[in-house]
Amino acid sequence: MENILNQIGIENYIFLSVLLFCIGIFGVLYRRNAIIVFMSIEIMLNAVNLLFIAFSTYWQDAKGEVFVFFSMTVAAAEVAVGLALLVSVFRNIGSVDISNLKNLKG
Amino acid sequence: MAPVLIIFYILAAFTLATAFLTIYSKNPIHSAIYLVLCFFSIAGHYLLFNAQFLAIVHIIVYSGAIMVLFLFTIMLMNLNKEDEVHKPRITRLGAITVFVLLSSALVLIFMYSKPFVGEYYTSHEDFQSIKKLGTVLLDDKDGFMVPFEFASVLLLVAMIGAVLLSKKEKTSK
Numbered sequence: 001m002e003n004i005l006n007q008i009g010i011e012n013y014i015f016l017s018v019l020l021f022c023i024g025i026f027g028v029l030y031r032r033n034a035i036i037v038f039m040s041i042e043i044m045l046n047a048v049n050l051l052f053i054a055f056s057t058y059w060q061d062a063k064g065e066v067f068v069f070f071s072m073t074v075a076a077a078e079v080a081v082g083l084a085l086l087v088s089v090f091r092n093i094g095s096v097d098i099s100n101l102k103n104l105k106g
Numbered sequence: 107m108a109p110v111l112i113i114f115y116i117l118a119a120f121t122l123a124t125a126f127l128t129i130y131s132k133n134p135i136h137s138a139i140y141l142v143l144c145f146f147s148i149a150g151h152y153l154l155f156n157a158q159f160l161a162i163v164h165i166i167v168y169s170g171a172i173m174v175l176f177l178f179t180i181m182l183m184n185l186n187k188e189d190e191v192h193k194p195r196i197t198r199l200g201a202i203t204v205f206v207l208l209s210s211a212l213v214l215i216f217m218y219s220k221p222f223v224g225e226y227y228t229s230h231e232d233f234q235s236i237k238k239l240g241t242v243l244l245d246d247k248d249g250f251m252v253p254f255e256f257a258s259v260l261l262l263v264a265m266i267g268a269v270l271l272s273k274k275e276k277t278s279k
Contacts, residue, residue: 003228004155007108010226014216016118016151020125022209027129029201032193035134035180039141042172043125046148049164057155060229062242065160066250069243072167073257077264079172083179084271090183091274099193 005057013054020047034086034096038079045075114154121147134180138173145169159236 020043027040049068056064090096093103124144128137145168152161192198232238243250 003226004110005226006228007110008114008154010222011216012114012118015213016121018212018216019122019209022205022212023122023125023129025208026201026205029204030193030198031129032191033134033185035176035185036129036137039128039137039176042141042168043128043144046145046168050148050151053152053155053157053160056234057157058226060227060233062233062239065157065234065239066243068160069163070250070253070257072163073260076167076172077260079175080264080268081271083175084268087179087182087272096183096185097191 003057003060005054010054010058013051017047017051017054020044020050032097032099034089034098037098038082038086042075042079045071110154114151117147117150117154121151134185135177138176138180141176142169142173145173155234157234159234159239 024040024042024044024047027043028037031037031040049071052064052068052071056062056068086096089101093100121144124140124147128140128144131137131140145164149161149164149169152158152164193201243254
């Protein structure tokens, strides 16, 4: 089995992951809707997973892929708890605008 | 140019465009749809690496479970309308500045780092079939048994937590 990186190159994947991660950061900073912020966090997690797979192929080692399983597990748990939190926030405040979450402010 | 490289460029452009549209579109439902497309194209990248099991799991977990959860939440909260007020201009400008500076800095760092020359290492044996992945995951000596069990505990805690958090509180008054 030929290494696919011989045709694509690891640099291209590094650039793609970096750009995806930066788009995720931009979404977290730019939007007020808490659901979109969650989606941006998912995009960042996926950028990291993609880099894991790229380097797992680089070293021809399966451990990088196994690590991605755990990262996916954590992402699934995080989304479930986060969306439950959002639903209860929405029930109390009536919106998911993160600028309205000022109840802890002194 | 190798055909695989052309496929990679098309997929990468699609991934970046849909990721950007996820953040840019005003309607949360449209954002969710673009995010599904983004996840599918990332699964395409996994297929390029010949990691079939991971691609399928990615589609099931992300495009299936997580996106259904997102869509249900958006519809539960009646958010499918475009009434979001923008952040103040200074915050938006700051966000754009951070994005431009961070991405150009990181890209320049990797562009000017020591380039890889020569052939990539190819071990002519199978390292990412399901059989091999299961062996690596649950190996006796240097496997990942303990993290595997902790992952199950984490999922249980997340399940109980989600049910507890979204349960309606009793009206005590």
